[in-house]
Amino acid sequence: MPILERIHLAIIREVDQHGSLTAAADRLHLTQSALSHTIRKLEDQLGVSIWRREGRSLIPTQAGEYLLAVANRLVPQLALAEERLQQFAKGERGALRIGMECHPCYQWLLKIVSPYLADWPSVDVDVKQKFQFGGIGALFGYEIDILVTPDPLYKPGLQYQPVFDYEQVLVVSTNHPLSQVDYVRPEQLTEETLITYPVETDRLDIYSQFLMPEGISPKRHKPIETTDIMLQMVASDRGVTALPRWLVEEYAEKLNIKAVRLGPKGIAKQIFLGTREGDANIDYLSAFVELAKNNRAFPTE
Template identity: 30%
Template structure:
């Protein structure tokens, strides 16, 4: 049974004339009659009684008509919804992302999005978490991909996954060959950290306090790339995302007791309708982040 059989059946039922119905559905009368017979054979019952030019519906036809009309209405509504969404998938979607996400996740997500929606332009800005929050509040961004900012009350934060933070040291650092380092061992260690205006710094300060450790903060930098560069050429250590560095001259060492954890997520304006393009891009971000998180757990069981 095909969709056209049902449409042909409804046309005959509404007009009770194969001649008129064939004109409505743009097929010959003989083709229409043949299609209706196929439908009746498949159902195993007569839907119409034909007496010369007079056509009447059988009891089975009356019962079938109500269900078919409902089914076709659902199909037509679904087609209209999809077409409307496709028509709306135009314009620009603006996304703000912190450095770590802009290096890895965002380019992959944008690539997938543009493959599916080539008529939409994507504008990506690399910003701090607080900068993303402020831009969203001003209406300058549609989506933020970041860690939860200090004050996200006017916004809605949607966590994506939980990630560990690790120690980054140069190849000649005493901790470079360690399997793990306890937070307490960072007491009086020379370190470069994010400024206190970052939510991540608050997480790290809390972990230092729990371990009774006071590092010697010799530098503060508001971007990961220069922190990693400094680590690679000095005896200074940093604490960064486990995904932040892929350099051969920087060693990544897990931290324990406690392990600093943070949750990246999508930041939205609360109580505001989202464009179809923003919803579609967010869906891709969720899928990519979920896959990457699962891969990470398999690599580090």
């Protein structure tokens, strides 16, 4: 009989995610005593402790940290394998889980998903934006199958395909003084309210490629989650933001906004699709990547 079983990994993962044996037992539909007994038996067989107590907290030991890393890698893979086998049993092909690290890319994604669903009626599509370990971790952890990102992080086992180019621009209202300039300089934003998506500033191009190299900050930074509200705020002279030019031009047809180049040369970007190298032979996954690369419905600049 093997000592280490899947239930052990599931318990370790749930305790880490939910903070207590009680919460983990609830998630796994076990009694707390049964869960505790399972872990004690494993510790006895291995001759090593998994956790140590600090007050009411359970802190992983070195062995516990190692098993947690194994659990975070294997449990999602096993769950995915079971899900796909169940889909095969029902005559379905599978599910394509797309992770988004590009907030304004939903409009582009819809242009790809619609023909894809028509071409692959036995494949479901799900879109995720929040990941337990970030986008790269979500790929490695089998939370997602494709990562849409403007900032690929190349790691062994992953591959990226560029799907379109775009220019990141400043967005201002048509009444804003900056709407009359050919391009904006960093120092011209020192008195502005800068509206952005709620992500770390070092992952925002307007900070990392425009403001921070010059040691400049806006007067105020206001995070907003949705593109529509963000641009409504800009159109109402409540601030400025930075978005892809193609997206601004779509919204400019119904809102009083204008795109202005960031610096004399602008900020050139690309959108990439990241996948695991081991999934290269999954036909419905590679078909989505090819459709995204070849579909001319998305904007090019």
